[in-house]
Amino acid sequence: MSILEIKNLTVTFHTKDKITRAVHNISLSVEEQDSIGIVGESGSGKSTLAMAILQLLPKRIARIEGEVILDGKHLFQCTDEQIRKIRWRDLAVVFQKSMNALSPVHKIGTQMSDIYRIHESKISKKKLKEKIISLLEMVNLPSRVYDLYPHELSGGMMQRVSIALSLMHNPKLLILDEATTALDVVTQGQILSEIKELEKELNLTRIMITHDMSVVASACKKVAVMYAGNILEFGYVKDVLVNPLHPYTQGLLKSIPTFKGEKKNIRGIAGALPDLSVPVQGCIFASRCEFATDICYQVKPTEELLSGNHRVACHLVGGMEHANVNHS
């Protein structure tokens, strides 16, 4: 069953001198207990997509078109009050530096209790303390963290507290926006495996925003590859990472080193993201694609659905040119 439906979502930023199209006509269905990695280089629109779902974009400059339906609720039709209730309860988020939002002069336990009470005020002090300590233990933190101040925690401990906070009200959907990016690889690995364990226990559904393919490979079932506001490829991680069909996905995978197995040449993707304030007629990736043909510059490719829910938006996939792409 689908828990989140994103339909034709477009986000434009209207600033003084230009209109930036950060997310372009994205449709995505998130099934219950999915874990979807949204991957792409910096500036590809990943955070804007997450912020649009959460309705945290600055209303003054962000125009949003399309629909986002969470568990049957049309989020863009909700009042601010309804959205406030949905956040934390149904939809929780962990950012890279979520803990920065906490006060440096209050203990972790006190702040977690205050946040808990915003949505659930009828709970005794004793029960609340037990609840907070069980949340801390759930993310492998000792109960003494309850009495510590934020500056007494390491980066990994802080992100664990942020994850504990996000799980407070058993949300249906958890969005992690570069939540483990700033951590060392060992701590990142530990936290990712803890999250996967918790998901089984709590029936969680997760969207994970990252620029790191290895995070997607180790912690997600499905992946959406985003480039300049568009999803270029989507599917199960086991399909997309093993048999990437879009030249951009292939380029992303070639630009990361492997630590076991054969040596490989690391190649970046030549060129840079296009200026998102200039409309593009054809494929958004054409200007950087080594396989681009005339049609790629003229016509925007529509998404092809291949077997196993593997979707690709590329003129070269499915036709004669496909062979070129795969044998590069």
Ligand SMILES: Nc1ncnc2c1ncn2[C@@H]1O[C@H](COP(=O)(O)OP(=O)(O)OP(=O)(O)O)[C@@H](O)[C@H]1O
């Ligand atoms: N508040 C804003 N006002 C104007 N433009 C914005 C705003 N937020 C984002 N953008 C633009 O939207 C585009 C997408 O940015 P976004 O931060 O969503 O990308 P990202 O993939 O999350 O990048 P990163 O990995 O660096 O966070 C960029 O061109 C960015 O400059």
